[in-house]
Amino acid sequence: MMLQAASDPLMKVENLxxxxxxxxxxxxxxxxxxxxxxxxxxxxxxxxxxxGKSTLGRAVLQLRQAVSGKVLFDxxxxxxxxxxxxxxxxxxxxxxxQDPIASLNPRRRIGDIVAEPLVIAxxxxxxxRRRRVSxxxxxxxxxxxxxxxxxxxxxxxxxxxxxxIARSLVLNPEFVICDEPVSALDVSxxxxxxxxxxxxxxxxxxxxxFIAHDLAVVKAVSDRVAVMYLGRLCEVGPSxxxxxxxxxxxxxLLIEAIPVPDPDVRPTQSVPVGEPPSxxxxxxxxxxxxxxxxADARCASEVPELRVVAPGQFAACHHPLI
Amino acid sequence: xxxxxxxxxxAVVDLPTPRGNLRAVDHVDLAVGAxxxxxxxxxxxxGKTMLSRAVLQLLPKKAKLSGRVMFDGQDLTTLSAEKxxxxxxxxxxxxxxxxxxxxxxxxxxxxxxxxxxQEHLELDLAQARQRSTELLTAVGIxxxxxxxxxxxxxxxxxxxxxxxxxxxxxxxxKLLIADEPTTALDVTIQAQILDLxxxxxxxxxxxxxxxxxxxxxxxxxxxxxxxxxxxxVVERAPTPALFKQMRMPxxxxxxxxxxxxxxxxxxxxxxxxxxxxxxxxxxxxCSFSPRCRYSAGRCSTxxxxxxxxxxxxxxxxxxxxxxxxxxA
Ligand SMILES: Nc1ncnc2c1ncn2[C@@H]1O[C@H](COP(=O)(O)OP(=O)(O)OP(=O)(O)O)[C@@H](O)[C@H]1O
Ligand SMILES: Nc1ncnc2c1ncn2[C@@H]1O[C@H](COP(=O)(O)OP(=O)(O)OP(=O)(O)O)[C@@H](O)[C@H]1O
Ligand code: SF4
Ligand code: SF4
Ligand SMILES: [Mg+2]
Ligand SMILES: [Mg+2]
Numbered sequence: 001m002m003l004q005a006a007s008d009p010l011m012k013v014e015n016l017x018x019x020x021x022x023x024x025x026x027x028x029x030x031x032x033x034x035x036x037x038x039x040x041x042x043x044x045x046x047x048x049x050x051x052g053k054s055t056l057g058r059a060v061l062q063l064r065q066a067v068s069g070k071v072l073f074d075x076x077x078x079x080x081x082x083x084x085x086x087x088x089x090x091x092x093x094x095x096x097x098q099d100p101i102a103s104l105n106p107r108r109r110i111g112d113i114v115a116e117p118l119v120i121a122x123x124x125x126x127x128x129r130r131r132r133v134s135x136x137x138x139x140x141x142x143x144x145x146x147x148x149x150x151x152x153x154x155x156x157x158x159x160x161x162x163x164x165i166a167r168s169l170v171l172n173p174e175f176v177i178c179d180e181p182v183s184a185l186d187v188s189x190x191x192x193x194x195x196x197x198x199x200x201x202x203x204x205x206x207x208x209x210f211i212a213h214d215l216a217v218v219k220a221v222s223d224r225v226a227v228m229y230l231g232r233l234c235e236v237g238p239s240x241x242x243x244x245x246x247x248x249x250x251x252x253l254l255i256e257a258i259p260v261p262d263p264d265v266r267p268t269q270s271v272p273v274g275e276p277p278s279x280x281x282x283x284x285x286x287x288x289x290x291x292x293x294x295a296d297a298r299c300a301s302e303v304p305e306l307r308v309v310a311p312g313q314f315a316a317c318h319h320p321l322i
Numbered sequence: 323x324x325x326x327x328x329x330x331x332x333a334v335v336d337l338p339t340p341r342g343n344l345r346a347v348d349h350v351d352l353a354v355g356a357x358x359x360x361x362x363x364x365x366x367x368x369g370k371t372m373l374s375r376a377v378l379q380l381l382p383k384k385a386k387l388s389g390r391v392m393f394d395g396q397d398l399t400t401l402s403a404e405k406x407x408x409x410x411x412x413x414x415x416x417x418x419x420x421x422x423x424x425x426x427x428x429x430x431x432x433x434x435x436x437x438x439x440q441e442h443l444e445l446d447l448a449q450a451r452q453r454s455t456e457l458l459t460a461v462g463i464x465x466x467x468x469x470x471x472x473x474x475x476x477x478x479x480x481x482x483x484x485x486x487x488x489x490x491x492x493x494x495x496k497l498l499i500a501d502e503p504t505t506a507l508d509v510t511i512q513a514q515i516l517d518l519x520x521x522x523x524x525x526x527x528x529x530x531x532x533x534x535x536x537x538x539x540x541x542x543x544x545x546x547x548x549x550x551x552x553x554x555v556v557e558r559a560p561t562p563a564l565f566k567q568m569r570m571p572x573x574x575x576x577x578x579x580x581x582x583x584x585x586x587x588x589x590x591x592x593x594x595x596x597x598x599x600x601x602x603x604x605x606x607x608c609s610f611s612p613r614c615r616y617s618a619g620r621c622s623t624x625x626x627x628x629x630x631x632x633x634x635x636x637x638x639x640x641x642x643x644x645x646x647x648x649x650a
Contacts, residue, residue: 261580264562
């Protein structure tokens, strides 16, 4: 399925399925997801907690095994690569985690933490490692001379996230998956880190998959946005277009729920009560139907396929809003 | 403010640390009336939680509090531990960011609700049970009867926060303090919880304090906002007045740093550079001066005091306040 006529997709996910088995039951974490990310593009991925965003990101990196589907990176199917071939590809792809403090080893010095990917990649020359670590730390606005010898607990959350970003850039990757990189940070530090990611993207010519549950944050950095619900993709489209005219009722709900810093805009009371159903027994047909104001009989019996609703915009809904 | 249900008068909270004294709350005055909602906004570490813990008289043991906390006609700083405990269950309630802080993991939802109710209200078991189910229904929990037998870990984060709110509301408190009640939750669930709090607050004519670092959360849901920076209240105003005309550069910067939906992607965000000062090394002048783009003259040598703008209700602490905008 073509989601966008991307002339040059760097990453292509095809019909990806990831499941977990817990106590004899199957969790449908990612169900038949297809995505394309063009070279140099930032694709935002949003959805509620537990909808499968991190699992998708990890499966793309081969940190989670998929049940079926393909992950094509620069034309190579990562799901079939093994050993040295996989390692070589994986060097070109990096991951930044949500919790900056927890993802740094508390007993290692910053210089060693940032150098770790180089060691794993087999860069043996100490001088070269030091030079590249210094470059990466300077790029994220830290002074290598001041920070290299210190331990993570001596840094704030925002600084720890800078260190994580430096670590992810030290191998000069082409593709970076940012899994909620600013969710744990407060408003002012969040803005600093988002700006830094944008700078790094331009400087290193990166392609990004940017995962978050905050739509305003996603919009700030993404060229296109993909919306997920309970393991499935609901809608994909160019950021501005998607926010201006959402086609999927779930996208519309997410947009409506964003708190607006304007006292004249009264919060809407239309958000349906209720929570996402269990991924162990997802609803038949459209998985969003138990919370959807437009749901009808067809929604319960037939899984909606992603189809074009506007140029470049796709929605999986039997009764789209546009 | 006279006639307020709660008024905090010149509160100072000092914490001894290995690096020296840490002033977490620095001469704060606040008030909130029955049926009103006050928002407290500020960056991480600015003292929001310490201030609310000072109100609840739940400060860390080593903390020193001075000033008065007048609640419903009495000064809480002078009450006995026993009186305070009664008051906290009955008239003063709190909901924390992490619902597991308010809930006991080894007791069922039912036991927690029923025990709280019976401790403070004279109801028999059947009545307390009945009331528990009513409360769970009020906070939007489906199948409340069944939930009574469940443990907190069997519920989702959003459900747990609803239960924590139900426990907090169970004794009809006069004041509810919600400390980042939705920060850990998704936007959709966040909106539901904020709606729920607003509804219950109106219905019960309760006073409420909402603590958050997101100006977006307080905009549509509070009567008054206090902006805190480095332990002090630096701007305070009725919500519409504040958003119409921010006077304090910090408030303006905090709002500007929020990503906006009506701005095209890849627009650099006006971030506030740097970080708040080390609270064990207080600055002589305005605490915001190292980060403030309007800083000049006495900003770095003298502390601006909280003083009124055009109206006595709009207060700010700044030597070079943002001038009134020319309205279109
Ligand atoms: N290691 C695991 N074992 C079993 N189930 C898992 C595991 N990791 C994730 N899951 C389940 O898979 C589903 C998707 O989880 P995932 O972490 O991908 O969601 P998410 O969208 O990243 O959520 P969040 O916003 O909370 O990070 C959830 O139901 C989750 O409970
Ligand atoms: N138990 C403690 N002992 C010593 N210092 C503390 C303690 N708890 C908090 N502090 C310090 O007191 C100051 C105020 O902290 P407080 O928790 O009130 O901030 P906050 O505004 O609630 O921040 P956040 O948004 O992160 O919750 C901070 O400098 C913090 O490091
Ligand atoms: S397919 Fe039906 S239930 Fe699903 S989002 Fe569309 S209208 Fe709603
Ligand atoms: S007093 Fe000076 S430094 Fe402080 S906020 Fe006002 S202009 Fe900025
Ligand atoms: Mg995740
Ligand atoms: Mg706090």
